Amino acid sequence: MSPARADRIGLLVVPGLAYLGLIYALPLLLLLLKSFRDATGAFSVEEFVLIFGDPLQRSIMARTLRVAFLVTLLALLIAWPTAVVMRRAKGGWLTLFLVAMILPMSLGVVVKAFAWSILFRTNGFINQALMGIGLTDAPIRLLFTETALVIGAANVFLPFMVLPIYAVLQQQDPNLPDAAATLGAGPFYRFFKVVLPLALPGVVAGCAFVFSMAVSMYVIPSLIIGERQQTVAMQIARSFLFLRNEQLGSSLSTILLLVAVSVVLLSSWLAARLGARS
Amino acid sequence: MLDAGPASTPDERYLDVVAVRKSFKGVTVMDGMNFRMARGELVSLLGPSGCGKTTLLRIIAGLMPADEGSVILAGSNISALPPHRRNISVVFQNYALFPHLTVAENVAFGLRARGMSKADAVQPVREALALVRMQDFADRGIAGLSGGQQQRVAVARALVVRPDLLLLDEPFSALDRKLRETMQIELKSLLRDRGITGIFVTHDQEEAMGVSDRIAVMNAGRIEQFADPSTLYASPATPFVMDFVGLSTRLSGRVTGHDGALSVVQTPFGTLRAPGHRPPGAPVMIGVRPELIRLEGGAEMNRVDLVLEDVAVLGSKTMLQGRPADGARLLCELAGIRNGKARGDAVSFHWAVEDTLIYDAPDGAAA
Amino acid sequence: MTATDRFFRALCWVVALAVVVFMVLPLVITVLVSFSSSQVYTLPPPEWSFRWYQALTRRAGLREALTLSLNLALISTAISLVLGTAAAIGVARGQFRGRAAIATFAVSPLMMPGLVLGVAMLQFFREIGLHDAYWSLLFAHVVITLPFVMRTLLAAMGSFDFALVDAARTLGLSYPRAVLKVLIPNLAPAYLTGGLFAFLASMDNYPISIFLTDAFNRTLPIRMLQYMEESPDPSIAAISTGLILLAVIALAVAARTVGLNRLVQG
Numbered sequence: 086m087s088p089a090r091a092d093r094i095g096l097l098v099v100p101g102l103a104y105l106g107l108i109y110a111l112p113l114l115l116l117l118l119k120s121f122r123d124a125t126g127a128f129s130v131e132e133f134v135l136i137f138g139d140p141l142q143r144s145i146m147a148r149t150l151r152v153a154f155l156v157t158l159l160a161l162l163i164a165w166p167t168a169v170v171m172r173r174a175k176g177g178w179l180t181l182f183l184v185a186m187i188l189p190m191s192l193g194v195v196v197k198a199f200a201w202s203i204l205f206r207t208n209g210f211i212n213q214a215l216m217g218i219g220l221t222d223a224p225i226r227l228l229f230t231e232t233a234l235v236i237g238a239a240n241v242f243l244p245f246m247v248l249p250i251y252a253v254l255q256q257q258d259p260n261l262p263d264a265a266a267t268l269g270a271g272p273f274y275r276f277f278k279v280v281l282p283l284a285l286p287g288v289v290a291g292c293a294f295v296f297s298m299a300v301s302m303y304v305i306p307s308l309i310i311g312e313r314q315q316t317v318a319m320q321i322a323r324s325f326l327f328l329r330n331e332q333l334g335s336s337l338s339t340i341l342l343l344v345a346v347s348v349v350l351l352s353s354w355l356a357a358r359l360g361a362r363s
Numbered sequence: 364m365l366d367a368g369p370a371s372t373p374d375e376r377y378l379d380v381v382a383v384r385k386s387f388k389g390v391t392v393m394d395g396m397n398f399r400m401a402r403g404e405l406v407s408l409l410g411p412s413g414c415g416k417t418t419l420l421r422i423i424a425g426l427m428p429a430d431e432g433s434v435i436l437a438g439s440n441i442s443a444l445p446p447h448r449r450n451i452s453v454v455f456q457n458y459a460l461f462p463h464l465t466v467a468e469n470v471a472f473g474l475r476a477r478g479m480s481k482a483d484a485v486q487p488v489r490e491a492l493a494l495v496r497m498q499d500f501a502d503r504g505i506a507g508l509s510g511g512q513q514q515r516v517a518v519a520r521a522l523v524v525r526p527d528l529l530l531l532d533e534p535f536s537a538l539d540r541k542l543r544e545t546m547q548i549e550l551k552s553l554l555r556d557r558g559i560t561g562i563f564v565t566h567d568q569e570e571a572m573g574v575s576d577r578i579a580v581m582n583a584g585r586i587e588q589f590a591d592p593s594t595l596y597a598s599p600a601t602p603f604v605m606d607f608v609g610l611s612t613r614l615s616g617r618v619t620g621h622d623g624a625l626s627v628v629q630t631p632f633g634t635l636r637a638p639g640h641r642p643p644g645a646p647v648m649i650g651v652r653p654e655l656i657r658l659e660g661g662a663e664m665n666r667v668d669l670v671l672e673d674v675a676v677l678g679s680k681t682m683l684q685g686r687p688a689d690g691a692r693l694l695c696e697l698a699g700i701r702n703g704k705a706r707g708d709a710v711s712f713h714w715a716v717e718d719t720l721i722y723d724a725p726d727g728a729a730a
Numbered sequence: 731m732t733a734t735d736r737f738f739r740a741l742c743w744v745v746a747l748a749v750v751v752f753m754v755l756p757l758v759i760t761v762l763v764s765f766s767s768s769q770v771y772t773l774p775p776p777e778w779s780f781r782w783y784q785a786l787t788r789r790a791g792l793r794e795a796l797t798l799s800l801n802l803a804l805i806s807t808a809i810s811l812v813l814g815t816a817a818a819i820g821v822a823r824g825q826f827r828g829r830a831a832i833a834t835f836a837v838s839p840l841m842m843p844g845l846v847l848g849v850a851m852l853q854f855f856r857e858i859g860l861h862d863a864y865w866s867l868l869f870a871h872v873v874i875t876l877p878f879v880m881r882t883l884l885a886a887m888g889s890f891d892f893a894l895v896d897a898a899r900t901l902g903l904s905y906p907r908a909v910l911k912v913l914i915p916n917l918a919p920a921y922l923t924g925g926l927f928a929f930l931a932s933m934d935n936y937p938i939s940i941f942l943t944d945a946f947n948r949t950l951p952i953r954m955l956q957y958m959e960e961s962p963d964p965s966i967a968a969i970s971t972g973l974i975l976l977a978v979i980a981l982a983v984a985a986r987t988v989g990l991n992r993l994v995q996g
Binding site: 094095101105116169171179180194196297307334341 | 763873
Binding site: 258260261263264265266267268269270271274278279282283359 | 424425426445446447448449450451452453455457459461462463472473476477520521524
């Protein structure tokens with residue numbers, strides 16, 4: 086292909102790029118800039134100081150981060166065995182696992198959050214099941230607890246943890262654990278020195294996805310934990326839709342944005358480091 | 364098949380595979396497999412895809428359990444041991460180097476796995492790399508290595524742990540031809556110098572002939588013949604071995620009578636004689652190695668008249684091929700360049716009667 | 731395989747099967763509740779009935795919400811497919827520097843908190859004087875759908891042999907026609923997967939849409955949440971069941987044409 090032709094082809098990116106630049110990047114940039122200005126338009130971090138100085142806001146942020154960590158941890162713990170099993174599953178079993186992952190992923194947050202709000206009710210399925218097995222005598226209050234939130238969120242985000250790990254495990258050369266074994270490595274050594282390090286890029290990607298989604302989730306906490314225990318995202322929505330305190334909302338959005346971007350950059354850096362060991 | 368001899372010494376029974384049976388999903392791929400080799404021997408398992416050679420290798424390595432039978436190494440029964448306790452190293456077909464480790468870390472893996480400290484492992488690793496001439500690559504990653512380099516690292520990694528037995532699964536198949544020949548010679552002398560007992564798995568008979576003391580020719584889960592290369596070539600035990608190891612001229616026929624110690628066989632190409640007695644009327648297959656065939660000969664020799672289908676000049680030799688018919692193959696190898704012959708010429712193949720190979724063909728068809 | 735290996739293998743299977751139940755349970759419950767005759771979400775239901783499906787006809791604004799969501803999803807996906815194809819070709823075949831960065835940028839909206847994007851767009855549209863909810867939503871939904879399309883197309887074009895396009899041109903087709911006749915049909919699976927996920931993402935989107943709606947333009951998820959807050963009853967489960975059915979059909983079609991494993995990669 087001639088250089089001139091190649092350049093013309095390169096121009097094909099312009100429409101999409103321009104669109105994203107205008108409707109996606111520019112608004113974000115403006116939001117970022119605006120949150121660092123006060124009412125007069127001068128550079129100011131006053132709003133941020135106010136937010137971090139407010140014990141209520143701090144506790145909301147702490148809760149949001151804590152929940153996000155717990156969700157990521159729970160998702161990771163149950164995603165790993167699932168991905169391992171999926172890697173070796175054949176035929177009907179593999180289809181079952183894939184459908185169990187992909188179908189919920191294709192449904193919206195609203196459908197699933199609603200389902201969990203039903204499940205967690207005092208007279209809902211989970212309580213009925215627990216009482217039926219005999220684990221409790223009286224219904225447990227599940228709805229409006231942080232536990233329920235973590236479980237519900239982990240359920241919604243689980244496919245985003247399982248699939249990247251599954252993808253990485255699939256690419257792994259099946260001879261590698263065998264090679265390690267013939268060289269004298271027992272099962273634990275094999276896991277920690279061969280299987281896990283090679284799966285790490287998938288694990289990092291999955292954790293990054295889930296954490297950044299969990300830290301900014303709005304619908305799930307709204308339905309499961311309610312107004313009394315807020316997350317940062319709920320605060321943002323409230324400040325725009327009900328409180329008319331757009332300053333607060335914008336600043337919180339910037340904080341959330343910076344957290345999300347940091348998570349992405351950190352995970353990319355980690356992934357590059359893991360891959361660039363050679 | 365069995366190298367059953369009088370009272371074999373422990374060294375001769377260094378590796379003893381006894382009555383091994385293996386099935387997959389209800390299909391028995393191997394039954395009553397017996398295989399024995401001596402310490403310091405280099406043996407090849409040679410056969411086409413699906414003959415069971417890799418299965419046998421994996422059973423010996425402990426990567427796959429046998430349904431029945433046992434594997435005994437240097438006197439101890441290792442059948443129940445998992446692979447990481449067997450001290451049997453394997454070089455895999457795709458080398459299976461760990462992508463997240465450097466060359467030196469790959470080689471050190473087995474030592475570290477057995478509890479050696481990083482510091483203690485430095486010297487053995489350096490020596491192992493020097494042995495395969497990869498010492499300059501010690502701190503490099505795996506990704507940029509060529510096939511030959513990867514193979515050498517894999518060999519160093521397998522040898523540094525001082526295995527009792529070394530298994531190699533088609534180690535040269537991923538290399539191009541020139542490299543393959545060089546590596547075969549290198550590897551063979553490397554293993555010889557250190558007295559390593561080794562088993563190669565391969566489907567390439569030239570490779571097997573080049574590196575092994577003895578070759579086990581396998582077919583459908585059975586060892587058809589287990590002998591040194593020259594015996595396999597000059598006296599193949601079955602038509603399969605004859606076809607798999609080297610080329611041959613091949614005809615089918617029927618025994619019509621005897622002539623002294625010879626059998627007289629009627630073939631579509633005329634009457635031939637072969638050593639040994641077979642009952643008259645028995646369907647047989649006649650074979651002879653192409654380089655033993657001449658274009659002229661005496662009346663006491665076997666003779667076949669044919670029309671040349673193809674003349675291939677290969678440099679050091681010329682292959683003359685007759686028109687194929689009824690599953691027969693007529694192949695003659697003459698040394699050097701023979702420009703005198705061309706397609707369509709009528710010629711005669713002559714060979715000595717005692718060079719004739721003859722086999723029963725129970726179903727009447729050429730094997 | 732040692733005993734340890736077997737133990738861990740069994741443990742993993744127990745967890746994996748529990749996970750399957752975990753994932754499917756909410757959906758099954760939703761479907762069951764939608765056919766219950768009771769207003770309270772108890773199970774097993776006292777009686778089976780269609781009353782909540784019939785109740786849907788009385789739900790204010792449901793049909794409009796469904797129409798709006800479908801409209802937005804279809805149009806934004808279509809636009810994304812066009813923009814995405816062009817951009818993916820440009821990245822795959824162009825020679826300029828920074829192609830990898832552009833690819834990352836194009837997929838990055840997926841990693842951003844939806845809420846923040848919604849806020850940012852709301853303020854931006856106000857700033858430039860765009861007050862029409864429908865157009866705001868449409869512009870926003872292209873941003874939602876484009877990354878899904880790009881992700882799949884970039885991967886597919888990465889492994890597509892462009893020599894096929896060149897071959898078509900030597901046979902007399904112009905570049906655009908060659909792309910149309912050779913590239914796109916070959917990449918059909920990627921279009922199907924990317925388009926499907928994009929469509930579903932648009933249908934399901936809440937966090938961005940909530941900031942851009944007004945009283946007359948409510949998408950389906952927004953309506954549903956409104957119902958949950960104002961008048962919750964199992965008719966919401968009926969809507970959910972409808973969406974589940976839609977997803978099942980879409981996935982079945984995709985799985986049949988493209989294969990489940992491909993879906994996972996894309």
